Amino acid sequence: MSTLVLLSLLGFLVLFLGAFDQKKLLLPVAILGLVAAFFTNALDWGTNHLWYGMMLYDNYAISFVGLMIVTLILILLIASYQFRNEDSHIADIYALMIFVLVGALVMTSYSSLVMLFVGIEILSIALYILAGSRRTNLASNEASLKYFLMGAFASGFLLFGITLMYGVTGSFDLAVISDYANGTDNLPIIFTTGVILILIGFAFKIGAVPFHFWTPDVYQGAPTIITAFMATVVKTAGIAAFYRLFDTCFSGIDGVWYNILWAIAAATILLGNISAVMQNEAKRMLAWSSVAHAGYLLLPVLALNELSSSSIFYYTAAYSVASVTAFGVLIAISQFNNDLQIDQYKGLAKNKPMMTLALVVSMFSLAGIPPLAGFFGKYFVFVTAMESNLNIAVMVAIAGSLIGVYYYFRPVIYAFNNEGQPMERIATSWTFNFVLALGVFLTLLLGIFPDLLSNLPGN
Amino acid sequence: MSGTSEYIPLLIQLVFAGGFVLLVLIITHLIGPKRDGARKLESFECGIESKGNARLPFSIKYFLTAILFVLFDVEVIFFYPWATNFREFGMDGFISMLIFVAFFLLGFLYLMKKKAFKWE
Numbered sequence: 252m253s254t255l256v257l258l259s260l261l262g263f264l265v266l267f268l269g270a271f272d273q274k275k276l277l278l279p280v281a282i283l284g285l286v287a288a289f290f291t292n293a294l295d296w297g298t299n300h301l302w303y304g305m306m307l308y309d310n311y312a313i314s315f316v317g318l319m320i321v322t323l324i325l326i327l328l329i330a331s332y333q334f335r336n337e338d339s340h341i342a343d344i345y346a347l348m349i350f351v352l353v354g355a356l357v358m359t360s361y362s363s364l365v366m367l368f369v370g371i372e373i374l375s376i377a378l379y380i381l382a383g384s385r386r387t388n389l390a391s392n393e394a395s396l397k398y399f400l401m402g403a404f405a406s407g408f409l410l411f412g413i414t415l416m417y418g419v420t421g422s423f424d425l426a427v428i429s430d431y432a433n434g435t436d437n438l439p440i441i442f443t444t445g446v447i448l449i450l451i452g453f454a455f456k457i458g459a460v461p462f463h464f465w466t467p468d469v470y471q472g473a474p475t476i477i478t479a480f481m482a483t484v485v486k487t488a489g490i491a492a493f494y495r496l497f498d499t500c501f502s503g504i505d506g507v508w509y510n511i512l513w514a515i516a517a518a519t520i521l522l523g524n525i526s527a528v529m530q531n532e533a534k535r536m537l538a539w540s541s542v543a544h545a546g547y548l549l550l551p552v553l554a555l556n557e558l559s560s561s562s563i564f565y566y567t568a569a570y571s572v573a574s575v576t577a578f579g580v581l582i583a584i585s586q587f588n589n590d591l592q593i594d595q596y597k598g599l600a601k602n603k604p605m606m607t608l609a610l611v612v613s614m615f616s617l618a619g620i621p622p623l624a625g626f627f628g629k630y631f632v633f634v635t636a637m638e639s640n641l642n643i644a645v646m647v648a649i650a651g652s653l654i655g656v657y658y659y660f661r662p663v664i665y666a667f668n669n670e671g672q673p674m675e676r677i678a679t680s681w682t683f684n685f686v687l688a689l690g691v692f693l694t695l696l697l698g699i700f701p702d703l704l705s706n707l708p709g710n
Numbered sequence: 711m712s713g714t715s716e717y718i719p720l721l722i723q724l725v726f727a728g729g730f731v732l733l734v735l736i737i738t739h740l741i742g743p744k745r746d747g748a749r750k751l752e753s754f755e756c757g758i759e760s761k762g763n764a765r766l767p768f769s770i771k772y773f774l775t776a777i778l779f780v781l782f783d784v785e786v787i788f789f790y791p792w793a794t795n796f797r798e799f800g801m802d803g804f805i806s807m808l809i810f811v812a813f814f815l816l817g818f819l820y821l822m823k824k825k826a827f828k829w830e
Binding site: 263266270271 | 816819820823824
C-alpha cells in the first residue's frame with residue numbers, strides 16, 4: 252500500500268515539476284522515486300496483507316511490481332534519450348507512465364473484481380493518451396483512437412463478465428467466487444458465460460489471437476518508447492492479472508475455459524510468429540513478435556500448476572529486459588527515419604559495434620538461444636506446460652520458436668552487412684548507453700544464473 | 711417451463727410494433743404525392759431559404775472549456791452522496807473527502823499552470 256501511495260504522489264510530483272518548468276529535475280526525481288518505490292515494495296515481502304478486503308499484497312504482487320518498476324526505470328532512461336531535443340510534454344509523458352504503473356500495481360494485487368476493473372482502467376486511460384502523445388503525427392493519432400475504441404470495447408466485455416459473476420455469486424470477492432465455482436456441481440450458464448467474457452476481455456488486453464487486431468497498428472503508430480512500454484510493463488501487468496484470477500477462482504472448473512484458452516494460445520503463437528516473418532518494417536516486426544510472446548505466456552496460465560507463477564515471472568523478466576534493449580537500438584537507428592525497414596540495419600556493425608552487441612544479445616534472447624535469459628524463459632514455460640500434459644501445445648510453441656529464429660536473425664544479418672549507409676551521425680547519450688549495457692548484462696546474467704529469479708514469486 | 715408463456719404478450723406487442731411501422735411506411739409510400747426537384751431536395755430550415763455552408767470554423771477553445779466543464783461537473787457530483795451521508799461517515803469520511811478535494815485542486819492548479827483558462 253505504501254508503494255501505491257508513493258507511486259501516485261510521485262506521478263503528481265513529476266507532473267507539477269513539468270508545469271513549473273523544472274525540466275532538469277524531472278528524470279532524477281522520477282528515477283529516485285521509482286527506486287524508493289522498489290524498496291518500499293520489497294519491504295512488504297512476506298507480509299501478505301489484505302487491504303480493506305480489496306487488495307492482497309502478497310509475494311506474487313510484490314515480485315511483479317518490482318519487475319515492472321525496474322523495467323519502467325530502464326524505459327524512462329531511454330525516454331530521456333529519445334526526447335532529448337524536444338522540450339514539450341515530457342513531464343506529462345513521464346507522469347502518465349508512472350500512473351500506468353499505479354494501474355499495473357492494482358492489477359497484480361487485486362482480491363476483488365472491482366479493483367481489477369479499476370486497475371485496468373487506470374492503466375488503459377493513461378495509455379490511450381500515451382499512444383497519441385506525438386500529437387502532430389497522423390499515425391500516432393490513429394494508434395490512440397484505435398486503441399481507445401478497441402480498449403473500451405474490451406473493457407465492456409470484461410465488465411459484462413464481472414457483472415454476471417456478481418449476479419450469480421452476489422460478491423466481487425475472489426475468495427467467494429472461488430468457493431462458489433469449486434463448490435457447485437451444476438454451474439448456471441450465466442456463470443460460465445461470465446468466465447468466457449472475462450477471458451475475452453483479458454485476451455483483448457494482452458493482444459491474443461483472435462483479439463489481436465489492434466496490436467500491430469497501435470504498436471507501430473505509437474512513439475517507439477511507448478511501444479516498448481506497452482510491450483513490456485503493460486503486457487506483464489495483463490498476464491499477471493490474468494493468471495491471478497484464473498489461479499484463484501477458476502482452477503477447479505477448467506472444463507469451462509480449457510479448450511478455448513488452448514485454441515487461443517496455439518493460434519496466438521502460430522499467427523504471431525508467421526505474421527512477424529512477413530513484416531519488412533522493424534517496429535511492426537517487433538509488434539507481431541510481442542503477439543507471439545503473449546501466446547507463450549498463455550501456456551503457464553493454461554497449465555495452471557505450482558510452477559506456473561514462477562515461469563510466468565521469469566519469462567516476463569527475460570522478455571522485458573530483451574525487449575527494452577531491442578527497442579532502444581531501434582530508437583537510436585530510427586532517429587532520422589521513422590518507418591525503419593529491417594534492411595536499414597545495414598552498416599551497424601561497422602559503425603556502432605557496442606550497439607550491435609546489444610542488438611545481437613537482445614534478438615538472440617527473444618529468439619530463445621542458450622545461454623541467454625530468453626532460452627530459460629522458454630524452457631521454464633515449456634516444462635510447466637509439460638507438467639500438465641500439454642504436449643501438443645508445447646509442440647506448437649516449439650514450432651513457433653523455430654519460425655521466430657528466422658525473423659529475429661534478419662536484423663542481425665543485415666547489421667553485419669557493411670554496405671549500408673554510414674551511421675556515424677547517430678547520437679547517443681550516457682543514459683542510453685547505460686540501459687543497453689545493463690540490458691546485455693542482465694540478459695547474460697539471467698541466462699547463466701537462472702536461479703536468481705526462477706524461485707520467485709514463491710509462496 | 712411455465713415462465714415462458716408469461717412473455718407471450720411481450721411477443722405480441724413486439725410483432726404489433728414492428729408491423730405498425732411497416733404498415734405506415736407502405737401506406738405513406740402508396741398514397742402520398744410524388745414531387746422531385748432541387749427545391750424539394752434542399753435541406754429544410756425554418757422555412758427560410760438556407761444560405762452558405764453549415765461547416766463553419768469555430769474556435770477550438772470552446773472545446774477545451776466544454777471538456778473541462780464536464781470533468782469538474784462529474785467530480786462535483788461525488789459531493790452529493792457524501793453530503794447526504796455526512797453524519798454516518800463521520801471523521802473518516804471527512805478526511806477522505808479532504809483528500810479527494812486536494813487531488814481535485816491539484817488538477818485545477820495544473821490547468822492554471824498550463825494556461826488552460828487563458829482565453830487570449
